[in-house]
Amino acid sequence: MSNDTASRPDTGTRALPLAALAALTTAAFVTVLTEALPAGVLPAMSAGLGVSESATGQLVTVYAVGTAVSAIPLTAATAGWRRKRLLLAGVAGFAFANTVTAVSAHFPLTLAARFVAGVAAGVIWALLAGYARRLAPAHLQGKAMAIVMAGIPAALSLGVPAGTWLGGALGWRTTFWVMTALAVVLVGWIAALVPDQPGLPRESRHPILRTLAVPGVAAILFVTLVFVLAHTVLYTYIATFLDHLGLGASVDLVLLVFGAASLASIWITGAHIDRRLRALTVAGTLLVAAAATLLVLPTGSPALVYAAAALWGLGWGGIPTLLQTAAGHAGGAAADTAQAMLVTLWNAAMAGGGVAGGLLLDLHGPATFPWTVLALLVPVLATVVLARTHAFPTVDQRERRP
Numbered sequence: 001m002s003n004d005t006a007s008r009p010d011t012g013t014r015a016l017p018l019a020a021l022a023a024l025t026t027a028a029f030v031t032v033l034t035e036a037l038p039a040g041v042l043p044a045m046s047a048g049l050g051v052s053e054s055a056t057g058q059l060v061t062v063y064a065v066g067t068a069v070s071a072i073p074l075t076a077a078t079a080g081w082r083r084k085r086l087l088l089a090g091v092a093g094f095a096f097a098n099t100v101t102a103v104s105a106h107f108p109l110t111l112a113a114r115f116v117a118g119v120a121a122g123v124i125w126a127l128l129a130g131y132a133r134r135l136a137p138a139h140l141q142g143k144a145m146a147i148v149m150a151g152i153p154a155a156l157s158l159g160v161p162a163g164t165w166l167g168g169a170l171g172w173r174t175t176f177w178v179m180t181a182l183a184v185v186l187v188g189w190i191a192a193l194v195p196d197q198p199g200l201p202r203e204s205r206h207p208i209l210r211t212l213a214v215p216g217v218a219a220i221l222f223v224t225l226v227f228v229l230a231h232t233v234l235y236t237y238i239a240t241f242l243d244h245l246g247l248g249a250s251v252d253l254v255l256l257v258f259g260a261a262s263l264a265s266i267w268i269t270g271a272h273i274d275r276r277l278r279a280l281t282v283a284g285t286l287l288v289a290a291a292a293t294l295l296v297l298p299t300g301s302p303a304l305v306y307a308a309a310a311l312w313g314l315g316w317g318g319i320p321t322l323l324q325t326a327a328g329h330a331g332g333a334a335a336d337t338a339q340a341m342l343v344t345l346w347n348a349a350m351a352g353g354g355v356a357g358g359l360l361l362d363l364h365g366p367a368t369f370p371w372t373v374l375a376l377l378v379p380v381l382a383t384v385v386l387a388r389t390h391a392f393p394t395v396d397q398r399e400r401r402p
Contacts, residue, residue: 017135020194021147024132026186027087028151030094031121033159034179035063038114040164041172048172049107059114061351066118067125068347074119075126075340083131083197086123088190093120095183102176122347126340129324133335134197139274142325146270149321153266153313157259161252200336211337216330216390220338223281223383223391224323225345230376231288231316232353234295234369237361244366245300254309261313269318273325278392281322281384287315289377295370330390 038045038059046056078086097117104110128148136144167175212218234241239251247254269280291312294304324339331338360368384392 016137016140016144016147017195018147020135021132021144023186023189023194024087024128024148025151025154026182026189027091027124028128028148029155029159030091030151030179030183030186031124032152032155033163034094034098034117035060035121036156036160037163037175037179040160041167041175044167044172049105049110051107055107059110061354062111063114063118063121064347064351066115067122068118068344068351070119070122071126071340071343071347072337074123075336078123078199079336080199082199083127083134084190084194085196086127086199087131087194088187090120090123090127091183091186091190093117093123095180095187098176098179098183102173102180122343125343125346126336129328129339130336131197133328135195141328142273142277142321143270145325145328146266146273146318146321149318149324150263150266150270152320153259153262153317157256157263161256211331211334211341214331214334214338216387216393217327217334217338217341219383219387219391220323220326220330221341221345223380224342225349226376227285227319227323227380228346228349229353229356230373230380231319232350233357233360233372233376234292236354237357237366237369240361241295241366241369242305245305247302247305250302250305254305257306257309258313261310262317265314265317266321268314269321273318273321277322277325277329278384278388278394280318281326281392282381284315284319284322285377285381285384287311289315289374289381291315292370292373292377296367296374326392329393 038056042053042056045059046053049056094117097113097120100113101110101117104113129145132144132148133141163175163178166178212221238254239248242248242251242254265284272280288311291308294308294311297304324342327338327342328335356372357369360372388394
């Protein structure tokens with residue numbers, strides 16, 4: 001049992017606080033949708049801001065950079081803050097940044113607003129997993145995290161298409177005003193229904209190097225970095241890859257299949273994560289590898305592509321929850337620092353995946369993307385299989401740990 005769990009009274013008889021967890025789910029939804037929304041309204045934003053589409057695409061990059069550079073230092077600086085106060089500050093940051101984006105007519109100002117949104121995301125991502133675990137009974141902490149992490153596939157499979165449609169119907173600025181309104185409503189929701197939790201006392205805070213030395217943490221961070229890199233290389237350029245296969249007009253349908261399968265994956269993960277974390281992580285890795293294998297077949301069959309999208313979603317959808325839960329278990333008293341490091345590496349891998357995918361596209365063409373995914377998943381699978389004592393333990397091993 002982790003130290004943070006051991007320090008609390010037994011909560012085994014408590015039910016999950018669903019209203020509070022739903023507020024955290026919505027925070028995850030807002031975070032991911034704010035990040036991805038420019039991709040859905042890219043041509044209109046480009047025209048409205050008077051810059052090229054490639055320059056407008058950097059609104060996603062600068063968001064990821066803001067998250068990557070802020071997660072660790074802000075987590076350290078705010079470790080003593082009460083959790084509810086910190087969460088409210090992060091959501092208020094989204095309200096501010098999306099408002100500026102909605103009214104800005106100047107690209108540099110929009111870039112600055114997106115960076116601020118990324119900083120707010122760094123605060124929220126480093127906070128959500130630990131907050132969800134502390135609100136739940138010990139035996140339901142994994143399920144609580146699965147509920148919260150459902151905001152990720154919901155944003156990608158439902159939020160982005162809805163935002164894209166709204167931007168086409170009413171203009172891209174309207175979509176960001178809607179995001180501001182959602183953040184304002186969420187502030188009230190959190191204030192009313194989410195129980196507060198204390199920050200960490202000074203003597204319980206863990207620096208980065210000491211956290212890296214905690215058994216299992218380094219292995220989980222390695223899996224995070226390489227797995228997210230593999231996923232992002234293909235996901236970022238999925239439209240280009242599908243066009244290469246002659247399915248350029250079916251991008252929305254392929255992503256819909258991927259999103260629906262991701263939601264199913266989250267449901268399966270939530271049902272079994274508290275007893276089967278290791279098995280689910282292995283299965284997720286193998287499913288994504290199976291999807292990449294289908295995509296390297298030379299047939300170009302639409303049926304195989306849709307099957308690959310379904311396998312990809314089933315494998316990937318639960319991975320954020322699984323890795324954050326693993327980091328929480330392994331980190332113990334250093335869980336908050338471990339989560340901040342995971343968030344930093346996650347966003348660094350997203351940025352790196354975009355760059356690496358662009359280089360592969362220019363040098364070797366889109367056919368290399370699924371091969372790259374397969375190559376990167378080999379060390380991921382090996383690490384998950386071998387790191388069975390602390391990082392991805394079996395149930396019995398985890399229960400025997402102090």
